[in-house]
Amino acid sequence: MSYTYQYPRGALTVDCVVFGFDGGGLKVLLIKRGIAPFKGEWALPGGFVKVEESLDEAARRELQEETGLERVFLEQLYTFGEPGRDPRERVVSVAYFALVRPEVYQMRAATDADDAQWFDLDELPRLAFDHPEIVEMAHQRLRGKLRYEPIGFELLAEKFSLSQLQYLYEAVLGVPLDKRNFRKKVQSYDLLIPLEEKHRDGPHRPAQLFKFDPDKYQELKGKGFLFEI
Amino acid sequence: MSYTYQYPRGALTVDCVVFGFDGGGLKVLLIKRGIAPFKGEWALPGGFVKVEESLDEAARRELQEETGLERVFLEQLYTFGEPGRDPRERVVSVAYFALVRPEVYQMRAATDADDAQWFDLDELPRLAFDHPEIVEMAHQRLRGKLRYEPIGFELLAEKFSLSQLQYLYEAVLGVPLDKRNFRKKVQSYDLLIPLEEKHRDGPHRPAQLFKFDPDKYQELKGKGFLFEI
Known part of the structure; x- marks a missing residue:
């Protein structure tokens, strides 16, 4: 007895929205398509899922193959499945997203x-398929995440100043934050360990450097803590 | 020129985790499978996506066909795609979830x-496929959602007492809440409109009834408000 489903079936792809933060604005990693459809246009890295691999594996493999990025923590975002979103045929795409420091990756x-x-999120070129919608949803999810998880810490260099942390939050949220309030809030969470070292950058007085306390973070996370900025 | 992807492809399904709250505990809607595999076992309502319908349409259709439930607001949860999760062949399933009041639906x-x-969430029978994992993730998402959106209000009858609201939060979160703190928090959000009417239930003194203020809710939501209990 065969269980096999006999009806016509679509194809399955993965797409990856990789955001980068390098101290300036938020960036998105795009590839130029080498094959039809949309050959020569910019798109999210991604491709067809092999029948023997998991969705996570497919996302990691496609990202690595098309951009060289490896060991990126990709999180599943949403599955896009409107009929007609791909001119070829019915293609359902499972989208993933990640936030990385671009300088640590070789492309x-x-x-x-x-x-x-890498493209500035504010100045993306025209994108293939429904990829503008996928980027928009990923950005929205990232903003939401920042409201209840201190994801920012994992993205900064090991040592960072409070200004650098604030730049990251401003880049993701897309709004300027009040310096005094931001510092008060961030320090109230007790997740920052002050270091002996100072950061000297230009003519300003040296800035205190901090590192992130991952144990304290795990403890707060277990309590369902909301990191409200 | 044909674009069609020529490799072997899996099948695509949708599965629906519908939670119900009837004033007692949290319940989950299950169906008894009439076909193989897992014939005669309990499972989430769901089935194969037709090549011409969207994922949301497929979820609504399958839920309606298998349980009779219509006009349920289903939200996409996560896509499950481990090879081997279905004994037939590679089947990727896009899971949806919803929270409803069981008494308003004809099954x-x-x-x-x-x-x-309907089954009590605490006393589910053995489930087919990886459905226990899907239910667990849906429950986790629901708990998370309750932390930053006052979803509870939309689930209660139009008029409810603060005790009824607290029961709902306790059912979803799975922990008892302190009555005094809960009331203080909930009322501080200014989302409740007190009614003239009182609720009389048993020997207790009549309880004040409230209704939910949807305009105020939209206003707070626009501000990125977190409904922390």
């Missing part, structure tokens, strides 16, 4: 991608 | 389901 376009580049 | 099992019933 290298390959397989179905002719190029891979 | 009626049909198509691939032999029966449809």
Whole structure:
């Protein structure tokens, strides 16, 4: 007896929205498509899921193949499945997202991608398929996440100043934050360990450096803590 | 020129985790499978996505066909795609969830389901496929949601007492809440409109009834408000 489902079936893909923060604004990693449809246009890294691999594996593999990025923590975002979203046929895409520090990754376009580049989120080129919608939802999720998880800490260099932390929050939230309130809030959570070292950058007086306390974070997280800024 | 992807492809399904709250504990809507695999076992309502329908449409259709439930607001939860999660072949399932008041729905099992019933979340029968994992993730999402959106209000009858509201929060969160603190918090959000009417239930003194203020809720939501209990 065969259980196999006999009806016509669509194809399944993964797409990855990788945000980068390098101290300036928020960036998105795009590839230039080397194959039709939308050949020569910019798109999210991604591709077809192999029948023997998990969705997470497919996302990691496609990201690595098309951009060279490895060991990125990809989180599942949403599955996009409107009929007609792909001109070829019915294609359902499971989207993933991540936030990384671009400087720690070596980029290298390959397989179905002719190029891979970081773009400012505010100045994205025209994107293939429904990828503008996927980027928008990923950005929304990232903003939401920042409201109840201190994800920012994991993205900064090991040592950072409060100004650097504030830049990250402003980049993700897309709004300027009041310096005094931000510092008060952030320090009230007791997640920052002050270091002996100072950061000297330009003519300003040296800034106190901090590191993130991951044990304290785990403890707060277990209590369902909300990191409200 | 044909774009069609030529590799072997899996099948795509939807599954629905519908939680019910009737004033007691949290319940989950299950169907008894009328077809193999797992024939005769309990499972989430769901089934194969047709090639011409959207994922949301497929979820609504399957829920309606298998349980009779219509006009339920289903929200996409997560996509489950481990190879081997279905004994037939590679099947990727897009899971949805919802929270409803069971008493407003007429249930009626049909198509691939032999029966449809509410079960206490704490006393679920053995479930087919990876459905225990899907239920667990849906419950986790629901608890998370309750922390930053006052979803509870939309689930209660139009008029409710503060005790009824507290029962709902306790059922979803799975922990007892301190009555005094709960009332203080809830009332501080200014989302409740007190009614003239009182609720009389047993030997206790009549309880004040409230209704929910949806305009105020929209206003707070726009401000990125966190409904912390």
